[in-house]
Amino acid sequence: MDERVREHAEILVDWSARVEAGDDVVVSVGPDAHELAVAVAEKLGERGANPLLTYSSGEVRRAYLRAHDGAFDDDPDHERALVENADVYLSLGGARNTSATADVPGETRQAYRRSRDGVREARFDTRWVSTVHPTRALAQSAGMAYAEYRDFAYDAIIRDWESLAEEMARMKDIIDGGREVRLVSPGTDLTMSIEGRTAVNSAASVAYDSHNLPSGEVFTAPHGTDGEVTFDVPMTIDGESVRDVRLEFEDGEVTDYEATEGEAVIGEVLETDDGARRLGELGIGMNRGIDRYTDNILFDEKMGETVHLALGRAYDACLPDGETGNESAVHVDLITDMSEASSLEVDGEVVGRNGRFRWEDGFDG
Amino acid sequence: MDERVREHAEILVDWSARVEAGDDVVVSVGPDAHELAVAVAEKLGERGANPLLTYSSGEVRRAYLRAHDGAFDDDPDHERALVENADVYLSLGGARNTSATADVPGETRQAYRRSRDGVREARFDTRWVSTVHPTRALAQSAGMAYAEYRDFAYDAIIRDWESLAEEMARMKDIIDGGREVRLVSPGTDLTMSIEGRTAVNSAASVAYDSHNLPSGEVFTAPHGTDGEVTFDVPMTIDGESVRDVRLEFEDGEVTDYEATEGEAVIGEVLETDDGARRLGELGIGMNRGIDRYTDNILFDEKMGETVHLALGRAYDACLPDGETGNESAVHVDLITDMSEASSLEVDGEVVGRNGRFRWEDGFDG
Numbered sequence: 047m048d049e050r051v052r053e054h055a056e057i058l059v060d061w062s063a064r065v066e067a068g069d070d071v072v073v074s075v076g077p078d079a080h081e082l083a084v085a086v087a088e089k090l091g092e093r094g095a096n097p098l099l100t101y102s103s104g105e106v107r108r109a110y111l112r113a114h115d116g117a118f119d120d121d122p123d124h125e126r127a128l129v130e131n132a133d134v135y136l137s138l139g140g141a142r143n144t145s146a147t148a149d150v151p152g153e154t155r156q157a158y159r160r161s162r163d164g165v166r167e168a169r170f171d172t173r174w175v176s177t178v179h180p181t182r183a184l185a186q187s188a189g190m191a192y193a194e195y196r197d198f199a200y201d202a203i204i205r206d207w208e209s210l211a212e213e214m215a216r217m218k219d220i221i222d223g224g225r226e227v228r229l230v231s232p233g234t235d236l237t238m239s240i241e242g243r244t245a246v247n248s249a250a251s252v253a254y255d256s257h258n259l260p261s262g263e264v265f266t267a268p269h270g271t272d273g274e275v276t277f278d279v280p281m282t283i284d285g286e287s288v289r290d291v292r293l294e295f296e297d298g299e300v301t302d303y304e305a306t307e308g309e310a311v312i313g314e315v316l317e318t319d320d321g322a323r324r325l326g327e328l329g330i331g332m333n334r335g336i337d338r339y340t341d342n343i344l345f346d347e348k349m350g351e352t353v354h355l356a357l358g359r360a361y362d363a364c365l366p367d368g369e370t371g372n373e374s375a376v377h378v379d380l381i382t383d384m385s386e387a388s389s390l391e392v393d394g395e396v397v398g399r400n401g402r403f404r405w406e407d408g409f410d411g
Numbered sequence: 412m413d414e415r416v417r418e419h420a421e422i423l424v425d426w427s428a429r430v431e432a433g434d435d436v437v438v439s440v441g442p443d444a445h446e447l448a449v450a451v452a453e454k455l456g457e458r459g460a461n462p463l464l465t466y467s468s469g470e471v472r473r474a475y476l477r478a479h480d481g482a483f484d485d486d487p488d489h490e491r492a493l494v495e496n497a498d499v500y501l502s503l504g505g506a507r508n509t510s511a512t513a514d515v516p517g518e519t520r521q522a523y524r525r526s527r528d529g530v531r532e533a534r535f536d537t538r539w540v541s542t543v544h545p546t547r548a549l550a551q552s553a554g555m556a557y558a559e560y561r562d563f564a565y566d567a568i569i570r571d572w573e574s575l576a577e578e579m580a581r582m583k584d585i586i587d588g589g590r591e592v593r594l595v596s597p598g599t600d601l602t603m604s605i606e607g608r609t610a611v612n613s614a615a616s617v618a619y620d621s622h623n624l625p626s627g628e629v630f631t632a633p634h635g636t637d638g639e640v641t642f643d644v645p646m647t648i649d650g651e652s653v654r655d656v657r658l659e660f661e662d663g664e665v666t667d668y669e670a671t672e673g674e675a676v677i678g679e680v681l682e683t684d685d686g687a688r689r690l691g692e693l694g695i696g697m698n699r700g701i702d703r704y705t706d707n708i709l710f711d712e713k714m715g716e717t718v719h720l721a722l723g724r725a726y727d728a729c730l731p732d733g734e735t736g737n738e739s740a741v742h743v744d745l746i747t748d749m750s751e752a753s754s755l756e757v758d759g760e761v762v763g764r765n766g767r768f769r770w771e772d773g774f775d776g
Contacts, residue, residue, distance in 0.1 A: 070489040087471045091478030096487035099466040101440045106452045113456030122461035124435040127492035
């Protein structure tokens with residue numbers, strides 16, 4: 047076994063999920079994430095935790111969804127009970143084919159997603175962390191050789207997370223103290239309120255309210271969005287390629303949308319529920335270790351010199367205690383490049399321009 | 412996909428587990444059982460059932476068990492809750508290496524097994540069925556080519572189960588009406604009481620109290636075993652090869668044991684708990700479709716012209732209502748060839764001799 051698989055597992059279990067003896071842990075294993083599952087099981091054994099492994103396969107999901115009549119039972123008891131009784135939920139993505147569910151009708155996907163609202167809420171109540179094992183399918187998606195992709199992935203995952211957390215704290219302070227964010231870029235001029243919202247210093251650990259490994263972003267839950275935004279970083283959503291999505295917002299809601307590719311899937315996302323037409327997240331990618339787009343949201347949204355917005359669900363950590371933010375069965379991220387002709391303003395003050403933050407060399411305020 | 416994979420899934424879901432709309436189904440998937448998992452998911456989708464897939468990997472288990480200090484938590488809440496809330500539990504074996512846990516110390520395996528007593532009881536309260544997807548590792552275990560092994564497995568699985576059930580009913584009637592069974596064979600002269608016990612006509616369906624696919628045996632729960640027995644069909648137990656096990660019984664308990672190979676693993680089994688030293692099962696293999704030993708208990712114990720005995724747990728279906736039979740964390744089957752110099756007697760009457768039953772051509776009473 048590549049020693050980096052073990053390092054990955056150790057960061058996941060100790061730094062990210064803070065697993066302790068006696069924790070009941072669900073480990074969701076993608077079809078090609080077997081090796082990471084072995085390393086995680088070893089680490090959970092050392093810690094004296096109790097793993098229960100689930101199998102998360104796109105091909106299995108596709109077969110089930112296509113055969114079903116679409117009237118899904120809500121939150122089946124066994125699935126809900128498993129998650130409600132878990133302390134920790136580790137998701138080890140490991141796709142064998144990133145387009146495995148491409149021919150499942152969008153409305154079926156949405157209906158299934160809605161039927162699992164309770165399970166999803168229960169998962170968000172655990173110390174949940176999503177990570178990914180570098181697979182050949184992911185390498186292919188990224189347009190990279192397998193060995194090259196493994197280097198890329200482990201460079202992003204195996205880091206000094208504490209020192210990145212310190213750097214990201216600067217951005218969090220600015221967001222926490224701000225009232226309005228404005229994004230300007232080719233095809234983008236968008237304002238949104240961040241008043242009363244808290245930013246998350248997403249340092250790949252539940253101790254930072256951060257649930258992705260790798261991470262490396264500062265995000266919050268905006269509201270009252272107005273203007274237009276163009277997402278020029280390509281994406282795959284529900285197995286379909288999506289390019290140059292343009293959204294128009296008025297009073298916080300999407301009023302118009304278009305895309306040069308994948309417009310239909312964006313339409314399906316927007317129709318999931320009311321919350322799917324509002325933003326649940328503004329995220330600022332600050333992980334300069336991730337230096338290229340690889341068609342994988344877990345990495346792409348953390349990329350330095352990008353900003354992303356998510357349609358749908360907001361994370362509780364960004365909201366005042368007890369307040370409910372935007373609710374939705376979806377959380378779909380879209381990314382825009384901020385490296386050229388771009389600025390990020392907070393309360394009228396330029397915090398980032400052309401990919402540089404104001405505390406960095408080369409910043410041109 | 413080989414059309415037989417779909418037929419296998421259909422028999423499993425409809426004939427074996429009697430799945431209906433709304434059933435909450437746990438599907439345990441072996442690392443190389445992916446294809447069968449896809450076919451089962453499709454069938455569960457058609458039926459409107461709710462699958463939750465778990466991942467059952469020997470390598471994962473090995474890594475966990477070896478890393479753990481051995482003081483396992485009893486029946487973790489999340490695992491127990493999952494199974495207690497399931498209507499159906501389908502186990503799709505699909506080993507990648509049948510010796511994957513060979514270097515886990517026996518005492519660790521036993522401690523882990525004991526720690527999951529409650530989970531196991533909960534599973535036995537569901538409509539549970541164990542089957543196996545033919546994998547390369549299983550073909551290798553059987554000493555067969557992969558394509559040859561698939562033919563073997565599907566010939567055993569895809570059958571006219573109703574007509575086999577009718578034939579097996581004859582044997583069940585004899586056992587149900589009998590008081591004592593005597594087995595005679597080279598190295599074997601064993602008597603056991605079957606008074607008050609019911610035989611199961613194991614026709615690969617929960618409707619027959621039968622939980623294996625393939626099946627094709629009639630079994631009951633004997634007690635008060637006396638004499639000696641030699642198991643001349645080879646086995647693999649907990650990843651270790653076991654040959655020519657000889658057990659001596661007195662008043663129902665094993666008083667001595669030896670084996671030409673794997674004696675240590677038999678010793679470990681016997682030490683699991685008190686019930687591990689008593690028999691939980693007498694089974695008569697009646698599936699003549701299974702015509703050879705393949706080092707897989709699911710098939711071997713159903714083989715025509717064999718008898719098997721299990722150390723450990725008895726199945727409730729063989730016992731009077733409300734009565735508890737032999738209890739144990741283990742259920743370890745051992746098989747003996749009855750094709751030559753052998754007889755099976757019930758209350759002094761020869762029911763089978765040299766592999767033929769008394770209703771068959773060639774029976775020499």
